[in-house]
Amino acid sequence: METKQLGKTGVSVSAIGLGGMPMSIANRPAEAESIQVIHRALDLGITFIDTADSYCLDESDKHHNERLINQALSSYKGDVSHVVVATKGGLMRPHGNWTRNGNPKHLRQTIRESFQALGGSKPIDIWQYHAPDPKYAIAESLAPVKEAVENGLIRYVGVSNFSVEQIQQAQDVVEIVSVQNQYSPWERQPEIDGVLKYCEQAGLTFLPWSPFGGSRRHQNLQDISAIANLAKEKGVSVYCIVLAWLRSKSPAILPIPGASKISSIEDSVKAINVHLSEAEIQKIDSET
Template identity: 70%
Template sequence: MKRKKLGNSNFNISAIGLGCMPLSLSGRPPESQAIAVIHRALDLGVTLIDTADSYCEDQSDKHHNEHLIAKALQGYTGDIRPVTVATKGGLMRPQGAWTRNGNPHHLRKTIHESFEALGGNHPIDLWQYHSPDPAYTIEAALAPAKEAVEAGIIRFVGVSNFSVEQLKRARDTVEIVSVQNQYNPWHRQPESDGVLEYCEAENLTFFPWSPLGGSRRVTSLQDMPAIASLAAEKNVSVYCIVLAWLMAKSPCVVPIPAATKLSSIEDSVKAIEVKLTDEELQKIAAS
């Protein structure tokens, strides 16, 4: 598995990560299957695991995904020292809905809860502010993260769903190593809003969330002629083509495709070997 630097840090992460959100939402697979998926990802060289305190069914289930990952890592027989777990805080799940909560008191509390859920033995590798809450300033919301870094509870800080302006304000508050925004064939805003260009210029890692379009759109990739034809030509899945396309857009991009089956993460990892020419990239861009 190829490695990349995490932002300006000295940490190496795999060039493709594992998104664990569907392992904890409604309709999630049995725990044994979820753990098997995480173990298979590790076997394949994936060292970046993406999660969040809100990856759960509702508020009563908060931190489910983090507990699951901690259990999977504890039961893994291989070397977990290279593994980087990236979690997030700042969203709530009332009755299964998604709402923002940038209250510094809440973020301070949930950071400590995430630290404990992930084992409480070493700092959270990467903590990300999940989505800016307009009720609180960027500076106030990130103050608890800065405190946690100074206290040794968090190693690195990232942000998610941020604009360039918000990102600059965040960086004036605490050192930022990564940005996680939506980016896929249907949502190409990072190409035009300046975020991807900014990350590349500043050596920040860009994590595209929902890289394959999410559960509602992923099956539609077969209906995109440019992607489907390239997949047929290269004898790979349409999912591999999309992941390869994202990685080809910038060296700072590290996709985090989700998986609930062994076959899914096995397929995603194959995208590392898929090479797209400039002409092929233009073909996708025009689709």
């Protein structure tokens, strides 16, 4: 597996990660199946797993995905000491909905709960503020995060769904190693709003969420002729082409495709060996 450095940390992780969300939200597989998916990802050399306290059905199910990942890592026969788990906090799941909560008191509590859900024996590898809550200043919300770093509950900090200005505000409070924003053939905002360029300049890892467009859109990738044609030419899936396209966009990018089936993560890993020419990249750009 190809590796890349996480931010400026000196820590190497797999160049493609695993997104845990599909294993814990609606229509999720049985836990035993999900554990097999995670184990297969580890077998394939994946050492970066992305999760969140809110990857669950609702508030009564909070931290489900974190507990699942901890269970999978604990039961894996191989060495997992080099696996980096990046979690997030700051979203709530009332009745299965998604709402923001940047209340420092809540974040302080959910960090401790995530620490326990992930095993409670070592600092959270990366804790990401899931989305800025307009009710609270970023510095206010991140105060308990900085405190958790100082207290040994968190090793590294990232942000998610942040603008350049918001990233800079976060950096005034605590060191940031990663940014996780939406980026796909249908959502190319990071190219326009300066976030991708800023990550390159500041040495931050960029984690594109919903790289295939999410559950509603991923099946429509076949309708983008440039992607479909390249997939046919290269003998790979449209998903591999999208991951290769994203990786071509910036050395800062580390895709984290979600998976709830072994076949999905096996397919995603194949993208490591897919290389697109400048002309092929431009062809995709012109149709998206």
